[in-house]
Amino acid sequence: xxxxxxxxxxxxxxxxxxxxxxxxxxxxxxxxxxxxxxxxxxxxxxxxxxxxxxxxxxxxxxxxxxxxxxxxxxxxxxxxxxxxxxxxxxxxxxxxxxxxxxxxxxxxxxxxxxxxxxxxxxxxxxxxxxxxxxxxxxxxxxxxxxxxxxxxxxxxxxxxxxxxxxxxxxxxxxxxxxxxxxxxxxxxxxxxxxxxxxxxxxxxxxxxxxxxxxxxxxxxxxxxxxxxxxxxxxxxxxxxxxxxxxxxxxxxxxxxxxxxxxxxxxxxxxxxxxxxxxxxxxxxxxxxxxxxxxxxxxxxxxxxxxxxxxxxxxxxxxxxxxxxxxxxxxxxxxxxxxxxxxxxxxxxxxxxxxxxxxxxxxxxxxxxxxxxxxxxxxxxxxxxxxxxxxxxxxxxxxxxxxxxxxxxxxxxxxxxxxxxxxxxxxxxxxxxxxxxxxxxxxxxxxxxxxxxxxxxxxxxxxxxxxxxxxxxxxxxxxxxxxxxxxxxxxxxxxxxxxxxxxxxxxxxxxxxxxxxxxxxxxxxxxxxxxxxxxxxxxxxxxxxxxxxxxxxxxxxxxxxxxxxxxxxxxxxxxxxxxxxxxxxxxxxx
Numbered sequence: 001x002x003x004x005x006x007x008x009x010x011x012x013x014x015x016x017x018x019x020x021x022x023x024x025x026x027x028x029x030x031x032x033x034x035x036x037x038x039x040x041x042x043x044x045x046x047x048x049x050x051x052x053x054x055x056x057x058x059x060x061x062x063x064x065x066x067x068x069x070x071x072x073x074x075x076x077x078x079x080x081x082x083x084x085x086x087x088x089x090x091x092x093x094x095x096x097x098x099x100x101x102x103x104x105x106x107x108x109x110x111x112x113x114x115x116x117x118x119x120x121x122x123x124x125x126x127x128x129x130x131x132x133x134x135x136x137x138x139x140x141x142x143x144x145x146x147x148x149x150x151x152x153x154x155x156x157x158x159x160x161x162x163x164x165x166x167x168x169x170x171x172x173x174x175x176x177x178x179x180x181x182x183x184x185x186x187x188x189x190x191x192x193x194x195x196x197x198x199x200x201x202x203x204x205x206x207x208x209x210x211x212x213x214x215x216x217x218x219x220x221x222x223x224x225x226x227x228x229x230x231x232x233x234x235x236x237x238x239x240x241x242x243x244x245x246x247x248x249x250x251x252x253x254x255x256x257x258x259x260x261x262x263x264x265x266x267x268x269x270x271x272x273x274x275x276x277x278x279x280x281x282x283x284x285x286x287x288x289x290x291x292x293x294x295x296x297x298x299x300x301x302x303x304x305x306x307x308x309x310x311x312x313x314x315x316x317x318x319x320x321x322x323x324x325x326x327x328x329x330x331x332x333x334x335x336x337x338x339x340x341x342x343x344x345x346x347x348x349x350x351x352x353x354x355x356x357x358x359x360x361x362x363x364x365x366x367x368x369x370x371x372x373x374x375x376x377x378x379x380x381x382x383x384x385x386x387x388x389x390x391x392x393x394x395x396x397x398x399x400x401x402x403x404x405x406x407x408x409x410x411x412x413x414x415x416x417x418x419x420x421x422x423x424x425x426x427x428x429x430x431x432x433x434x435x436x437x438x439x440x441x442x443x444x445x446x447x448x449x450x451x452x453x454x455x456x457x458x459x460x461x462x463x464x465x466x467x468x469x470x471x472x473x474x475x476x477x478x479x480x481x482x483x484x485x486x487x488x489x490x491x492x493x494x495x496x497x498x499x500x501x502x503x504x505x506x507x508x509x510x511x512x513x514x515x516x517x518x519x520x521x522x523x524x525x526x527x528x529x530x531x532x533x534x535x536x537x538x539x540x541x542x543x544x545x546x547x548x549x550x551x552x553x554x555x556x557x558x559x560x561x562x563x564x565x566x567x568x569x570x571x572x573x574x575x576x577x578x579x580x581x582x583x584x585x586x587x588x589x
Contacts, residue, residue: 050148053136058082058099061143070148072122088131089119102133102144117155120148128155168242170220171227176305179241179249183301186253187294197294198261200250200268201308202230205286205316207246209471219246222285229275233268247312249305258293258325265289265323273321288315289323297326310334341397343379344390348402352378355410356577359586360429360548360570363562368586370427370461372570373411374577375403395433404436408449412460414580416453423587429461431493434468443482450486457487463514464490466498477507484509491548496536505543513540517551520571523564524556530564537565 050067054060060080063073072084087095096104105113113133120127130149137143166178174182183199190197204210204222211219223246230240230248237253250268255261272287290312298304307326315324347353353375360370377385394400411428419425436442450457462483469476469492480490491512492500496519515536519529533549540547549561552571561569575586 050150052146052148054098054144054146056142056144058102058144067148070122070127070150072125084122087121089121090115095121098146105133117151126152128152170223171242173227173230173240173242173248176241176243176249179243179251179305180301182239182241183251183304186251187299187301187304190253190294191299195254196256196296198252198255198264199292199294199304199308200252200261200265201243201290201305201312202226202246202248202250202272203288203290203312203316204246205288205319205321206284210285225276229272243305247309249308255293261291261293262323262325265291269321269323286319286321288312288318288321290315290326291323292326307331337393340390340393341399344377344394344397344399344403347377347379348399348406352380353403353406354378354579355407355414356579357428357583358570358577359575359583360568361574363566363569368426368575370429370568371583372429372431372463372577373407374431375407376577395435398435400433400435404432405445407431408445412449412453412455415459416455418584418587419455421584423584425456425459426587427459427461427489429463429491431463434464434471437464437468437476437479442479443486446483446488447486458489461489461491461512463493465494466492466496466500467494468498469508470498470500470504473504473507477509480509493550496532502539502543505539510545512546512548514548514550514570517571520549520551520557520561521553523549524554524560530560533561533564533566540567 048066050070051064052060052067052071053062058081060073060082063071068074071082071086073082082098086098088098088101089095090101090105102113105115111134113131115131115133118129118131120129127148128151130151132145132147132149134145135142136145166175167173168175186197204226207219207222210222223242226246226248227240227242230250233250234240239251241249241251243249252261252264255264269287269289273285276285290308290310292298292304292308292311294304297307307330310330311324311326314330315322318324356374356376357371358374359368360372361367362369375387377390379385382389391400394403407430411430415425415428432442446457446460464476483490489512490508490510491514492498492505492508492510493514494516495513496516513536515533519532523529523533537547539545546567548568548570549557549566550570552558552561552569552573554573557571558569558573
């Protein structure tokens with residue numbers, strides 16, 4: 001082989017080696033550039049976030065503007081260490097340096113480290129941050145990318161929300177959530193020291209009615225004044241909380257006995273009534289108070305407050321602003337009511353409810369030209385129950401809606417049968433509750449029932465109590481107008497007990513006033529009731545309405561009502577409520 005060939009081969013080998021070297025070099029360069037490009041992408045993507053590039057030894061390599069501002073570092077040079085002491089607290093851990101935190105978290109997460117709501121302290125400044133840490137390459141060196149996302153404002157907002165949960169917004173008193181925490185903490189020490197704690201729950205009996213009449217602004221002002229008064233009761237061993245709506249909790253530590261508690265409650269009740277009388281012209285308020293003692297009536301916040309509410313409910317039922325101390329029998333009553341509710345549900349499923357009809361007599365002709373539909377419950381154990389035995393519980397539990405729907409369907413269906421049998425058509429009155437009228441699409445339901453059964457709406461009358469009607473007059477007027485357009489007749493039941501005015505009566509499209517039986521009981525001998533009834537007759541004539549006297553039991557009552565000019569009578573003096581098959585005999589005649 002000559003020298004030229006050797007030179008050519010050598011040059012070829014050199015070229016090959018050079019090409020291989022260049023390929024390896026540029027591959028490394030491309031990898032580095034890609035890595036750096038990724039880092040720049042991250043920096044651009046998180047312009048508002050603090051992005052820092054560290055060496056493996058946590059020497060500062062690069063930092064964007066947000067990072068320099070947050071970490072308080074001047075424009076950097078490669079290889080610098082952080083000039084400020086920066087510490088981190090993850091969860092409830094001790095404060096740690098960044099390298100220590102990275103070492104700890106790397107054992108937990110092998111890939112990208114993501115930490116939320118970390119407390120970061122830079123000298124005297126504190127931040128709450130989310131942190132993202134990942135390994136990378138920078139100029140052929142192993143490096144670590146850290147992104148610090150500042151969530152301090154969000155954290156403060158969450159803390160405010162949390163604080164708001166412990167403080168009532170309207171009155172600025174501690175809330176029921178704070179009460180639960182405080183009570184559970186206090187009962188532990190009270191049990192250890194063998195001390196009693198008294199808990200008073202205050203409520204305003206007529207609060208909802210006042211709210212409907214005067215509006216939220218008015219009742220909010222009452223609640224603020226209520227809280228201002230209760231604050232005057234606080235001292236070193238007592239505390240006030242707002243539970244919900246009009247209910248406030250007053251807690252006194254280390255009380256003597258029940259006698260002291262009752263005397264204290266009576267004194268507060270007197271002062272409370274005087275306070276509202278003397279400071280404003282508020283509507284007359286009736287305050288009720290329920291009382292429990294630890295450990296006698298419960299050993300934790302949940303039981304104590306539940307039992308205090310039962311005592312308060314008993315006080316409200318009495319209606320006289322009395323102070324009621326919890327009694328274990330109240331739990332028995334509550335359990336009995338729960339049982340009755342379940343029995344009612346079963347009764348509805350098993351068709352234990354039925355409709356009775358009580359005739360309404362025209363005093364001019366002595367004919368039965370109408371009747372009131374009354375629901376009865378054929379209880380398997382207790383026999384036939386009238387509405388006074390279950391209707392209140394039905395309203396409280398919401399079952400009144402199911403019972404009301406059953407009555408509507410039953411009465412309309414029965415009317416259809418009587419019509420097909422050739423019996424004479426008469427008007428049937430059906431009692432409806434405010435809940436049915438205001439929260440239930442009653443007009444739509446009735447229209448569908450009339451259509452399904454092919455009956456004329458004019459043979460049906462809906463009775464709503466006067467008190468319920470004027471509680472939300474605007475809504476009642478709206479719903480009554482729709483029902484009137486359908487063709488249904490409307491009446492006010494228990495008239496004389498709701499306090500409606502002539503203006504309010506004129507607004508409602510009603511045809512009949514059914515006078516409450518409390519005016520009828522002594523109508524034959526009580527001059528006041530007679531004059532009241534005369535006024536009702538005159539009012540009804542002026543408004544072109546009929547008057548029905550309900551609950552007429554004696555001939556003396558009937559005779560006096562005829563003398564006073566009453567239009568219609570309903571009561572045992574003529575007919576008692578009877579099942580449909582008995583009542584239809586009157587329709588044959």
